[in-house]
Amino acid sequence: MDYNEDKIDEYTLALLYLVTHERQEGMGARAWKGFDWETLNRLHEKGYISNPVLKAKSVGMTEEGFLKSKELFERHFVKEIKTLLFPKLTPPAKKRWEQIPEKIRKDILENVWCSKCRTMVALQLREGQMSGSSVLLKGTCKICGGAVARVLEPGS
Ligand SMILES: [Zn+2]
Numbered sequence: 695m696d697y698n699e700d701k702i703d704e705y706t707l708a709l710l711y712l713v714t715h716e717r718q719e720g721m722g723a724r725a726w727k728g729f730d731w732e733t734l735n736r737l738h739e740k741g742y743i744s745n746p747v748l749k750a751k752s753v754g755m756t757e758e759g760f761l762k763s764k765e766l767f768e769r770h771f772v773k774e775i776k777t778l779l780f781p782k783l784t785p786p787a788k789k790r791w792e793q794i795p796e797k798i799r800k801d802i803l804e805n806v807w808c809s810k811c812r813t814m815v816a817l818q819l820r821e822g823q824m825s826g827s828s829v830l831l832k833g834t835c836k837i838c839g840g841a842v843a844r845v846l847e848p849g850s
Contacts, residue, residue, distance in 0.1 A: 699736065706733045707742055707759070708766035714755065723760045727753040781833070783822035790829050790846070791822055806844045808835040817842050 710725040717723040727734060727746055734746040734753065742759030755763065783791060791799065806817040816836040823830055829846040 699733075702730070702733050703736050703740070704766055705770065706730065707737055707763050708770050710737075710743070710755065711760075711763040711767035714760065714763070715752070717760065720757055722755045722757045724752040725755050725763075726751060781819040781821060784824065786824050787822040787829050790824070791831075794846075802844065802846070803831075806835075806842050808838065808840060808842050810838045810840040811835060815842065817844060 706729050710729070713726040713728075714723040715725070725743070731746070734743065737743050737759070738745055742756060742762060744754035744756075746753045794802070803819060804816045805814045807813075808815040815838075817831065817833045818836050819831060820833040822832065825845065827848045831844045831846065833842060834840065835842045
């Protein structure tokens with residue numbers, strides 16, 4: 695069978711996040727190791743986990759491995775809706791943004807220039823912050839997924 699090892703490694707590392715325990719901030723974590731043996735060996739060679747040959751039922755994850763695992767898990771398995779509902783806005787940006795009537799906010803988010811699509815697109819709002827006295831909204835294009843941003847001048 696000819697399969698894509700890098701992809702297997704990526705998904706296995708992502709799934710390891712589900713079985714992590716003993717997480718120590720900055721020090722990695724441990725994860726149960728009921729996964730394909732050769733894949734675990736490759737993840738070890740890539741520096742994400744400790745040597746899986748040891749007898750323990752779990753394997754040590756390096757800090758890099760844990761963070762990568764978390765990122766991949768979120769990328770592949772977390773339902774999009776969570777990020778849709780909770781864009782991260784700084785408190786002053788949130789305050790300004792929420793002063794704008796909802797209908798206008800909707801119009802603003804649905805008419806953002808995407809330089810990749812070369813047209814006006816809907817912005818998937820991810821974060822917002824103040825830039826001087828303007829509100830800077832950042833997110834991704836709902837068509838191509840590329841980064842897009844919109845600046846709201848004061849009084850607009
Ligand atoms: Zn686009």
